[in-house]
Each structure stands twice: as structure tokens, then as C-alpha cells.
Amino acid sequence: MQKEHSLSKNQKIIFDLIDKSGEPMKAYSILFNVQKKGIKAPLQVYRALDKLVEIGKIHKIESRNAFIACQNSSCQISKATAFSICESCENVSEISNSKLSKYLSNFSDDSGMKYSKYNLEFFGLCKKCKSK
Amino acid sequence: MQKEHSLSKNQKIIFDLIDKSGEPMKAYSILFNVQKKGIKAPLQVYRALDKLVEIGKIHKIESRNAFIACQNSSCQISKATAFSICESCENVSEISNSKLSKYLSNFSDDSGMKYSKYNLEFFGLCKKCKSK
DNA sequence: TTATAAATGTTATATTATTACATAACGTTA
DNA sequence: TAACGTTATGTAATAATATAACATTTATAA
Structure with missing residues (x-):
């Protein structure tokens, strides 16, 4: 804790x-x-x-x-963040998806670099804006 | 094309x-x-x-x-970008990893929002800086 | 309690980005 | 080619974002 x-x-x-x-x-x-x-x-x-x-x-x-x-009570430190952003109304929400965070936290490529942190921003239209 | x-x-x-x-x-x-x-x-x-x-x-x-x-010849439009950033020397390189890009391009959560774009930044120490 | 770290207050300034308006170059098609 | 719309350019001013430098105060812990 x-x-x-x-x-x-x-x-x-x-x-x-x-x-x-x-x-x-x-x-x-x-x-x-x-x-x-x-x-x-x-x-x-x-x-x-x-x-x-x-x-x-x-x-x-x-x-x-x-x-x-932070909208994720378990997220004490900003080491693994993901957001969804509506490009029309600019609504932003934090994505809490354990599969995603596991996938990214464990990600490594062939550069030999070990990542200790990431930030991911998704863009699109939210439901409301899409239906306009 | x-x-x-x-x-x-x-x-x-x-x-x-x-x-x-x-x-x-x-x-x-x-x-x-x-x-x-x-x-x-x-x-x-x-x-x-x-x-x-x-x-x-x-x-x-x-x-x-x-x-x-852009270091990725196939990347004509900036809709799916991922970078690795060294927090010590500030070296940046673009990550071209088809598994990662497929995973993220197809990602969807329960918000009902369809994402048309993402940007991901990984942070850490590059090989050189780690060995110092 | 004293010394060390963390936080505050204040002024000035550096850095990043846009508004507004005028003009020029380019591409299409009548 | 002439006329039109679109894209790019030039210029000045200013808005928006962020940090440097320095003095002081408050909190923490040995």
C-alpha cells in the first residue's frame, strides 16, 4: 500500500x-x-x-x-495512463482496462529499452458527437 | 496508394x-x-x-x-503513432511494431466510442543511459 | 531544537502558439 | 487564357503556456 x-x-x-x-x-x-x-x-x-x-x-x-x-482509485502513480479524447466536444476520460495496461506495461521491442512509463491518448468521436 | x-x-x-x-x-x-x-x-x-x-x-x-x-515509410498519415523516449538523453525513436499497432488500432472499450487515431509515448532509459 | 526538506511568495522572463489581415501562387475548368 | 476557388505566403501583434531566480516560511524528522 x-x-x-x-x-x-x-x-x-x-x-x-x-x-x-x-x-x-x-x-x-x-x-x-x-x-x-x-x-x-x-x-x-x-x-x-x-x-x-x-x-x-x-x-x-x-x-x-x-x-x-485521476479517475482510477488504484492509480497512485502516473506510470501507465490512457485516455480517450473526443475531437469534437473535447470530452476526456481515463481508460481503465487491465488488459490494455498489462499489454502496454509488458511491451518491449527490439531496441533493448525497458520502459518504465507510458502515456496513451486515443482520439475519435464520442457517442453523443457521432450521432449529431 | x-x-x-x-x-x-x-x-x-x-x-x-x-x-x-x-x-x-x-x-x-x-x-x-x-x-x-x-x-x-x-x-x-x-x-x-x-x-x-x-x-x-x-x-x-x-x-x-x-x-x-516520420521514420516509417508506410506511415502516410499520423493516425497511429508510437514513440520511445529516453528520459535521460531525450533520444526519441518511432516504434514500428505491427502487433502493437494492430492491437491499438483495434482497441475498443465499453464506452461505445470508436477511435480513429492514437498516440502512444513510452518512457524509460535507453541502453546507453542505462549502462552509465 | 535544530537542521533539512518541502512548500510558498513574488517578480521577471522564456517558450510555445495563434489571431488578424493582406497578398501571391497554384490548379481547375469554362 | 480568364476567372475562380484553394492553398500557401508574408508580416505584425499578441495570446497562451511554462520556467528561472531569489527570498522566506512551514513541516518533518533526527
């Missing part, structure tokens, strides 16, 4: 915001939303984001430069 | 540079390198990059905000 991380003040403010929103948030949108709580500078946001990513409470959606709360 | 794309002047200058370098290049580094060829503004670079990505001549390494020439 992983040590439970107790979040610092800024980390908690920022995590709570992202978690409540339920969707990917961008750093400056986060900044705007927490200014009333006394977080005034981008760096304060980025530092909290860095830490939250490091401990697996949030993930960065690289293709969108945005951050989403 | 895909129509062969004939690159425009700027597209060709920028593709040749990235292709020759053999490694991921960042937009402003590209800009710096092509200024002697008359490309003076960021937008000229980004426009060419967008087009080159669209037609599959280059790929964007999302976690690095960098662009690398």
Missing part, C-alpha cells in the same frame, strides 16, 4: 478544483479560478500541478496541455 | 531540416535554423509544421513539444 499523501494548502486548493470540475483544466484557467483563494502567480499553480502529477492525483493530457483528476 | 504530396517551398525547407537532424526539433529552433532561408516568422514555421503533420511527413512528440520526421 502506498503512503497516503497529505496535500499542502495550495495543492489541496488546486486538486479540489480540478477534481470537482470533472474535466481537463488548463493551468491559467486554474489560476483564474483560485485567485480568490490567494494563489496569485502561475508558478504557484505549476508547482502544485507538478506535485499532483508526481503523486498521481492528476494526469496531464499532453495533447491538450490540460490536467484532469 | 496515397497521392504523393508535393511540398511547397516552406514545407520543403522545414521538412528537410527536421529530416536531416534525425531527432525531435522544437518550433523556435527550427525557426532559428531557417531564418537564413527567408523564413522569418513563427507562423510560417507553425503553418508548415501543421501541414507536414497532417500529411504524415512528421509527427509531434506531444510530451516534448517537438517534431520529428
Whole structure:
């Protein structure tokens, strides 16, 4: 079992915001939303984001430069992440599929390189957008 | 068979540079390198990059905000990309593994969403860096 | 309790990317 | 070839994303 991380003040403010929103948030949108709580500078946001990513409470959606709360309770560390992204409505959700994660975690090619981490982003149209 | 794309002047200058370098290049580094060829503004670079990505001549390494020439002659369109990235020396190479690409292209979960595209980035230490 | 690490606050600045608008080159087909 | 639509180019300004550097405070643990 992983040590439970107790979040610092800024980390908690920022995590709570992202978690409540339920969707990917961008750093400056986060900044705007927490200014009333006394977080005034981008760096304060980025530092909290860095830490939250490091401990697996949030993930960065690289293709969108945005951050989403981890939706997978067992995922303490961001070493194996997969997301589905709708290219129309930009809805993002984390994929929890044990076959997929096993397949990718064990993947190796002929380069002799051992992978310790991966990030996978799938793109397409979500059900709603497809039926429009 | 895909129509062969004939690159425009700027597209060709920028593709040749990235292709020759053999490694991921960042937009402003590209800009710096092509200024002697008359490309003076960021937008000229980004426009060419967008087009080159669209037609599959280059790929964007999302976690690095960098662009690398496609190393897979059969890959005309960037719909299914996988890369291995060394977190120490930042060496990047494109993974061409038909099992992997088949697995991912056919992947579907219970969301009912059909994926038309994916991008996968593996991280670790390359052989050289591991043995240091 | 003291020293070490982690987090915070603040200013400035670096890096990455796009908007808006004007013009030129290219490809099609009437 | 002339006219049209499309693609590419040029240029300036600015928006959006992220980090450097430095001073200080708070938390943790020996």
C-alpha cells in the first residue's frame, strides 16, 4: 500500500478544483479560478500541478496541455495512463482496462529499452458527437 | 496508394531540416535554423509544421513539444503513432511494431466510442543511459 | 531544537502558439 | 487564357503556456 499523501494548502486548493470540475483544466484557467483563494502567480499553480502529477492525483493530457483528476482509485502513480479524447466536444476520460495496461506495461521491442512509463491518448468521436 | 504530396517551398525547407537532424526539433529552433532561408516568422514555421503533420511527413512528440520526421515509410498519415523516449538523453525513436499497432488500432472499450487515431509515448532509459 | 526538506511568495522572463489581415501562387475548368 | 476557388505566403501583434531566480516560511524528522 502506498503512503497516503497529505496535500499542502495550495495543492489541496488546486486538486479540489480540478477534481470537482470533472474535466481537463488548463493551468491559467486554474489560476483564474483560485485567485480568490490567494494563489496569485502561475508558478504557484505549476508547482502544485507538478506535485499532483508526481503523486498521481492528476494526469496531464499532453495533447491538450490540460490536467484532469485521476479517475482510477488504484492509480497512485502516473506510470501507465490512457485516455480517450473526443475531437469534437473535447470530452476526456481515463481508460481503465487491465488488459490494455498489462499489454502496454509488458511491451518491449527490439531496441533493448525497458520502459518504465507510458502515456496513451486515443482520439475519435464520442457517442453523443457521432450521432449529431 | 496515397497521392504523393508535393511540398511547397516552406514545407520543403522545414521538412528537410527536421529530416536531416534525425531527432525531435522544437518550433523556435527550427525557426532559428531557417531564418537564413527567408523564413522569418513563427507562423510560417507553425503553418508548415501543421501541414507536414497532417500529411504524415512528421509527427509531434506531444510530451516534448517537438517534431520529428516520420521514420516509417508506410506511415502516410499520423493516425497511429508510437514513440520511445529516453528520459535521460531525450533520444526519441518511432516504434514500428505491427502487433502493437494492430492491437491499438483495434482497441475498443465499453464506452461505445470508436477511435480513429492514437498516440502512444513510452518512457524509460535507453541502453546507453542505462549502462552509465 | 535544530537542521533539512518541502512548500510558498513574488517578480521577471522564456517558450510555445495563434489571431488578424493582406497578398501571391497554384490548379481547375469554362 | 480568364476567372475562380484553394492553398500557401508574408508580416505584425499578441495570446497562451511554462520556467528561472531569489527570498522566506512551514513541516518533518533526527
